[in-house]
Amino acid sequence: MEREQAQKRVRELHDVLNQFNYEYHVLDKPSVSDAEYDSLLQELLKLEQEFPELQTEDSPTQRVGGNILDMFNKVDHITPMLSLGNAFNEQDLRDFDRRVKQAVGEDVRYVCELKIDGLAVSLRYEDGLFVLGATRGDGTTGEDITMNLKTIKSIPLRVKEPVTMEVRGEAYMPKHSFERLNEAKVAREEEPFANPRNAAAGSLRQLDPKIAASRNLSVYVYSLADAGETGVDSHSEALDYLDKLGFKTNKERKVCGSIEEVLEYVTAWHTKRQDLSYDIDGIVIKVDNTEQQEQLGFTAKSPRWAIAYKFPAEEVTTRLLDIELNIGRTGVVTPTAILEPVRVAGTTVQRASLHNEDLIREKDIKLGDTVIVKKAGDIIPEVVNVLVEKRTGEERDFQMPTHCPECESELVRIEGEVALRCINPKCPAQIREGLIHFVSRNAMNIDGLGEKVIAQLFRENLIEDVADLYKLTKEQLLELERMGEKSADNLLSAIEKTKDNSLERLLFGLGIRLVGSKAAKTLAMEFEHMDRLAGLTREELTAIHEIGDKMADSIVTYFEQPEVTELLSELKDLGVNMAYKGPKKVQAENVDSFFAGKTIVLTGKLEELSRNEAKAAIEQLGGKVTGSVSKNTDLVIAGEEAGSKLTKAEELGIEVWNEAQMLAEIQS
Structure with a gap:
């Protein structure tokens, strides 16, 4: 076959296989047999082998699983993947409804959706092509699992319009797939998965995408995180738009005009959930109108416009x-x-x-x-x-x-506490647990260094404190049971990377009593370097709004210990960063900035700064950057190819700047 003929046939096979795939995995209405689908897929594979230059990123052949990965790279989410606040009974839902209406008025509609029990994922598309998929991680940073997500046939590799956007969804394992998987694991005398959620998460964190491809996972998309220029004004419209683009959304959703309708929906699914082919663990209730969502805003952890009703515990x-x-x-x-x-x-x-x-x-x-x-x-x-x-x-x-x-x-x-404590600072259990905390996700986040490996290292006397982690050698690691050369190299590389972590991660990882991750971020942002933190007085600490007397006493006591001074000095000598690297605290002089207190929308393509850099710069000067234009917007900054947001701003008479004006103000 000549190349021109092959190219034409490849395009035909793309179209027909994508259509068959959409019918089977999204519409649940297959129009051909598995044998016919497989025959066409094999034909495409052979053509791509004969003409490698014809293989594209959105080819249906990319779903079979690619090369084995060395490790998962970290990915920053364009917008944070926040968790939801919880409701456990009718009164909690009525309280949520009351808070919403107090903020935005009585005219409120809600969208109720089934809360799929799986793994939250983020999917990024550029000009319609699926380019990046990531786990939720800590909400700000996740892991790049693009190759594994490409094996899920309900995720379109190319959507039906050339849009650039980010969508969120829940990857899950259907009950029948879970049962088959566990039957196979038992037959091989392997430990079965505890539940479909763990099986889905475990499948998507395999370094070999072929394993994920064999697990028959699916994804329900539930939100449009970065609407771009889509022009949707409500959550229900966004879901309909995602349907139109070829995504799989859950059709059991319902738009409710009152909290009474919400309660009826919740009550009905208490019993109906047993009949589903997948697990759910509750109902998600969201304010439908996008402008009302923006009015309600967010807390540090969750949106004020959404809540997750959790079914009563069995x-x-x-x-x-x-x-x-x-x-x-x-x-x-x-x-x-x-x-x-x-x-x-x-x-x-x-x-x-x-x-x-x-x-x-x-x-x-x-x-x-x-x-x-x-x-x-x-x-x-x-x-x-x-x-x-x-x-x-x-x-x-x-x-x-x-x-x-x-x-x-x-x-x-200790007086005033119910817990018994061991106060021996040399207690092996405390040291071991402190090491496990130091490497955990919200602390230094060292990939591959879980509880079992820490326990091994501690048991073999290879580590006694956190500084010892940065002294480990390949030879020492290879002495551990089930530790091969590749695993040892990956672990040492992961440890080395964390030397560049921002101060708040190290501060939280040190395990100072009463200092959680949020307080660590506050302290790091305020004082910017470990040396300055180590010399603070109780009065200087309590001057910070979020720091109370007990926490201040705990911090001062911690840094007064000679062992702590020695440890920090050792970590510094080993190359561990001691400075804050995140967005700077808005200083008092920035209160007079033009941006201070203003709500700003960025749209179109910026030339000098990335969208995230522009957002960080504006927020540092006291501004608030939001995703859509409303009557509450003070300023729209429009780059090249600005679309519906610019149009809406002009209709509402909102001030519009170009990128040059923004840069001039930032640099003034």
Whole structure:
């Protein structure tokens, strides 16, 4: 076959295979047999092998899985992937409705959608072509799993219009796929997945895309994160538009004109969810109108215009066999119930939190008791209460120890606290847990360095503190069980990369008592360098609005320790960054900036700055950058090829600048 003929046939095969794929995986209405589809796909594969230059990024052959990856690269989301606030009952939903109407008035419509129990993903398209797919990660930064997402046939590799945009969705594993996967794992004498959500997440984090391709995953798209120039004015319109582009959206959604309709929808799905071919763990309720969404805005963690109703936790009965004690990184002794294995909310549970000694006494829990267990928020197993009527007389009281089970130091109870603590700073359990915290996602985020590897390194005396992580050698790692050359190289590379982390990650990773990730970010942004933080007084710390007396005392006490001074000096010598690298705090002098207090929209293509750089610069000067034009917008900055946002700004009489005007103001 000549090249011209081959090129024509390749285009024909693209069109027909994409149509068949859309009918099967999106519309659920296949028009051809699997055998016919496979025959056409094989024809395309052969043509691409014969004429490699004809293979394109959006070819249906790209769904079979490409080369094995070395590791997942980090990806910054264009707009943060925030979590949702939760509602657990009717009153929570009515309170949400009241807050919304107080802010935007009585005329509100809601969109109700099923909350798919899977893995949140972000899909980026440029000129209609799928170019990047990522996990949610910490909401700001995720992992690039593009090659794995390309294997999911409900994700279009090219949409029906040449649009540039970012959409969000939930990758999930249908129940029948989950059952087949676990049957195969059991046949191979492998540990089965606990539930479809874990199976989906595990499949998308495989370095070999062919494994993801074999797992028969699907995706429901649920939002248009970056609407670009689409001109949609509501969430329901956005979903309809995504349908039109060829995405798979969940058709069980409903637009509701009142909170009463929302409650009816929620109640109906309490029982109907069992009949679905996929798992859901609740209902998502969103304000439909985009302008009202912008009026409501966001908290630090979630949008004020949306909420997730969580179904009541399933409760089951089992037997409490023993109580195990765990020592955390701050020395707190936490009792954990060891249970006869029991299925709860889709997973097998053998352990459940008991929190502290007072709770054990309050619930009169004895070893051997029959207990009721549930998952708080469908995630964390906990013992609800004891079925006293089931007691046989063989149950035994549990006695909390007086000394640490790890280092045998005497346990103490600090005044005003319910927890027992080990206060020995050399306690092996605290050191080990501190190391696990240091490498965790919200701290230094070291890929490949999980609890098991930390435990191995600690057990082999290769690490005693966090500085030792940066001294590890390939030779040392190769001595560990199941650690090959490639894994050792990847781990050392991942550790090396974290030397460049911004200060707030290191600060949170050090595990200073009462300093969470948000406080660490506040401190880093305010004081900008570890050296300055280390010399602060209690008064200087409490002058910061978010820092209270107890946290300030904890910070001062931490930095006064000679061991801490030595550790920070060692980390600095090893090349670990001690400075803040994020957006600067808006200084008092910026209050007089033109941008201060103004709501600004960026549209079109900028030449000198990226969209994110322009946004950061404006926010540093006190401005607020939003995604769509409304009557609350103060200024629109329009680059090349600005579309509907510019048109709307002109219709509303909103001031419009070009990029040169913006740069002049930023640099003034």
